[in-house]
Amino acid sequence: MVQYPQIDRAFAALADPTRRGLLERLGRGTATITELADPVGISLTGMKKHVRVLEEAGLVTTEKVGRARQVSLGPRRLDDLQEWIDMYRQMLDERLDRFGELLERTQQGDQQ
Amino acid sequence: MVQYPQIDRAFAALADPTRRGLLERLGRGTATITELADPVGISLTGMKKHVRVLEEAGLVTTEKVGRARQVSLGPRRLDDLQEWIDMYRQMLDERLDRFGELLERTQQGDQQ
Numbered sequence: 001m002v003q004y005p006q007i008d009r010a011f012a013a014l015a016d017p018t019r020r021g022l023l024e025r026l027g028r029g030t031a032t033i034t035e036l037a038d039p040v041g042i043s044l045t046g047m048k049k050h051v052r053v054l055e056e057a058g059l060v061t062t063e064k065v066g067r068a069r070q071v072s073l074g075p076r077r078l079d080d081l082q083e084w085i086d087m088y089r090q091m092l093d094e095r096l097d098r099f100g101e102l103l104e105r106t107q108q109g110d111q112q
Numbered sequence: 113m114v115q116y117p118q119i120d121r122a123f124a125a126l127a128d129p130t131r132r133g134l135l136e137r138l139g140r141g142t143a144t145i146t147e148l149a150d151p152v153g154i155s156l157t158g159m160k161k162h163v164r165v166l167e168e169a170g171l172v173t174t175e176k177v178g179r180a181r182q183v184s185l186g187p188r189r190l191d192d193l194q195e196w197i198d199m200y201r202q203m204l205d206e207r208l209d210r211f212g213e214l215l216e217r218t219q220q221g222d223q224q
């Protein structure tokens with residue numbers, strides 16, 4: 001089986017509402033770990049862990065500025081996640097179409 | 113913070129290539145746990161765990177047929193994941209636009 005570590009990491013990183021909230025916050029601008037941690041009531045250690053998970057998935061970048069660590073939104077556009085979800089939804093559509101055809105044939109059979 | 117357990121479960125379920133592979137397999141038709149486990153060389157116990165994760169995320173449904181458990185693709189269309197990803201990508205676009213404008217203003221400043 002082909003492994004996609006980066007797509008795995010992105011899906012896993014997005015599986016947590018705190019981390020999705022962080023990305024939404026960073027969409028409004030760069031912030032330090034402290035500025036991210038304070039409003040959501042998470043310890044600095046906890047916030048660093050969340051930021052690391054997002055960074056490993058390419059979703060944020062961090063930069064040391066003086067004594068603080070600045071976090072900003074990464075360049076990752078989630079194209080691979082999008083591609084997989086598109087494929088999956090198309091598969092569901094095709095299944096629904098086949099089910100519709102089957103239903104139609106069954107009803108025609110009843111009328112004969 | 114608002115919790116979205118179902119969207120969390122779906123993202124987490126998709127973070128594993130074996131589970132994404134199972135969904136692709138089930139797109140070609142219903143299968144028993146044994147039929148899913150054999151070709152990928154996973155134990156029945158391991159496969160049951162993967163199927164449970166997918167079932168809890170609403171991605172598959174299972175049905176006991178005789179002594180076997182039939183697994184089929186669930187009705188879940190990932191609309192909430194799609195909505196979140198769309199919002200995120202739009203945010204990236206807006207940031208890129210703002211960066212472009214800034215660059216343009218900087219260049220105009222240089223020419224004056």
